[in-house]
Amino acid sequence: MLSLDVKLPKKEYKIYIGKSLFSESAELLRGFVEGKKVCIVSDTNVYPLYGKAVEEAVAKGGGEGFSLVVEAGEEAKSFKNLEYLCREIIRRDFTRSDVIIALGGGVVGDLTAFCASVVLRGVNLIQLPTTLLSQVDSSVGGKTAVNIPEGKNLVGSFYQPKMVIIDTDTLKTLPEREVACGMAEVIKYAAIRDEALYETLLSGSFEIEDVIAKCCSIKAGIVEKDELDKGERMLLNFGHTLGHAVENYTGYGTYSHGAAVAIGMCTITLWSERQGITKSGTYDKLKALCEKYNLPASIENLDKMTGAAMHDKKRSGSKISIVLVKDMGESYYEKVDVSLLDEIAREV
Ligand code: GLY
Numbered sequence: 001m002l003s004l005d006v007k008l009p010k011k012e013y014k015i016y017i018g019k020s021l022f023s024e025s026a027e028l029l030r031g032f033v034e035g036k037k038v039c040i041v042s043d044t045n046v047y048p049l050y051g052k053a054v055e056e057a058v059a060k061g062g063g064e065g066f067s068l069v070v071e072a073g074e075e076a077k078s079f080k081n082l083e084y085l086c087r088e089i090i091r092r093d094f095t096r097s098d099v100i101i102a103l104g105g106g107v108v109g110d111l112t113a114f115c116a117s118v119v120l121r122g123v124n125l126i127q128l129p130t131t132l133l134s135q136v137d138s139s140v141g142g143k144t145a146v147n148i149p150e151g152k153n154l155v156g157s158f159y160q161p162k163m164v165i166i167d168t169d170t171l172k173t174l175p176e177r178e179v180a181c182g183m184a185e186v187i188k189y190a191a192i193r194d195e196a197l198y199e200t201l202l203s204g205s206f207e208i209e210d211v212i213a214k215c216c217s218i219k220a221g222i223v224e225k226d227e228l229d230k231g232e233r234m235l236l237n238f239g240h241t242l243g244h245a246v247e248n249y250t251g252y253g254t255y256s257h258g259a260a261v262a263i264g265m266c267t268i269t270l271w272s273e274r275q276g277i278t279k280s281g282t283y284d285k286l287k288a289l290c291e292k293y294n295l296p297a298s299i300e301n302l303d304k305m306t307g308a309a310m311h312d313k314k315r316s317g318s319k320i321s322i323v324l325v326k327d328m329g330e331s332y333y334e335k336v337d338v339s340l341l342d343e344i345a346r347e348v
Contacts, residue, residue: 003298004211006140006160006220008227013163014167015140015216017209022128023053028061032124032162033099035061039089039294040065041112042103045072049173053130054103063099066092069106074252077111079155085115089123097163099124104180105131106138110156113144117159127161130170132182133258136189136215137236139164141223151219151251158228166216168208176294177256182257182267183293184239189215191265191286192235193222195329201289234333238323239265241341244304249305255296262295267302271344274322278325286328313338 001018016028037056043052047069058065069090070076089100100123109127116125129139145156152265172178190198197214200206219236226233242264246255255263266287272278287297299305313320321337326332 002209004213004217004220007224008160011160013161015164015220017166017168017212017213017216019134019142019167019169019209021165022050022057022088022169025054025057025165025241026166028165029057029061029063029126030125033058033061033065036063036124037092037094037098038063038065038101039085039092039094039099040067040101040103041070041085041108041115042067043070043072043076043105043108046104046108048130049128050103050130050167050170051302054101066126068156070111072107072151074107074147077145077152078106079146080113081146082115082118082146085112086119087223089115089119094120094123094180096120096123097107099126102139102161103128103130104134105346106134109134109139110143110145110153113142113159113161114146116154117144117157119142122159125159125161127164129164131174131178131315132171132212133178133185134182135166135168135212137219139166140216140219141233142227143229146147160227164216166212168212174336175266175318180294181256181258184290184295186211186215186262187267187286187289188236188238188261188265188296189218190289191269191325192238192323192331195220195307195327196275196333197286198289198328200287202285202292204292208331234321235323237321237333238331239268240300241320241322242267242344243337245305245309245345246299249308259296263299266290267348268344269320270348274347277324277326282328284323286325298348302348303342306345307340309341312339 100116106147142160145153215273243260246260
């Protein structure tokens with residue numbers, strides 16, 4: 001088992017990464033759950049696979065557990081489910097020292113973490129992420145959210161977990177499309193911070209635990225410096241602005257989040273290389289890596305997608321942050337006029 005620390009100014013927590021961790025996590029959980037009520041939140045896909053193992057680990061660790069299961073899918077990140085979770089938790093006489101566990105991918109993680117941050121004004125949260133995307137990104141760093149009709153992730157909070165346990169055996173049951181989706185975020189870390197990770201991914205010869213640990217440690221390092229996303233943390237959005245335009249235009253789910261981000265990363269890098277901002281050859285490296293992991297590097301009609309994106313911001317002529325790589329592993333962000341997105345999409 002690997003472990004690493006996230007050290008924030010006011011709190012610190014551990015991330016554990018390994019095989020078969022859920023069934024063996026009683027000792028990791030004990031310090032948090034012993035003598036406490038423990039609400040395990042999961043979804044209809046994940047609960048049947050890992051719910052019992054986690055319930056047993058909670059019981060073995062001395063906690064009094066119960067599970068709440070929401071419908072799988074993005075729609076679960078709703079105010080309706082938030083209310084459902086809060087009410088069920090309050091009905092069971094929870095106190096602030098009790099514990100909520102998020103068992104699932106990013107949707108369950110974001111919803112549950114938001115619930116943990118608001119119910120009783122904050123109860124202890126443990127993240128047990130089960131998708132590659134949530135293991136390398138959303139379970140670490142404390143962003144929580146639900147969706148509203150006006151957009152995704154528009155209501156939420158920053159709320160750090162007490163611990164993250166990543167059981168890589170869960171990847172064995174993850175559909176290929178979801179593995180590819182998570183790999184886009186892994187590639188993102190290589191592009192923004194770690195040329196050695198790029199070489200590792202290119203070789204294809206690695207233990208997934210090591211790669212996840214590397215991604216979590218890059219993310220932890222960034223979040224430690226900018227927990228509230230006012231500066232350096234924006235680097236984690238490499239490829240995401242164009243990616244969101246793709247997801248929005250094509251309808252969420254048509255392209256996975258990772259596929260859309262891959263298109264975004266490659267497109268902006270092709271553009272920045274043509275501008276002389278990025279070292280020549282970087283786009284080819286990025287494209288080859290995305291394709292190796294079954295991710296697209298481009299899409300037809302991107303100009304229509306950016307044309308439709310960010311209407312309000314365009315009308316007011318406001319600025320957005322974009323992330324650019326200078327070279328593989330070296331990145332920066334800058335504020336630009338929102339119309340640059342259209343220019344990028346037209347020119348590539
Ligand atoms: N997923 C990007 C962040 O946590 O800031």
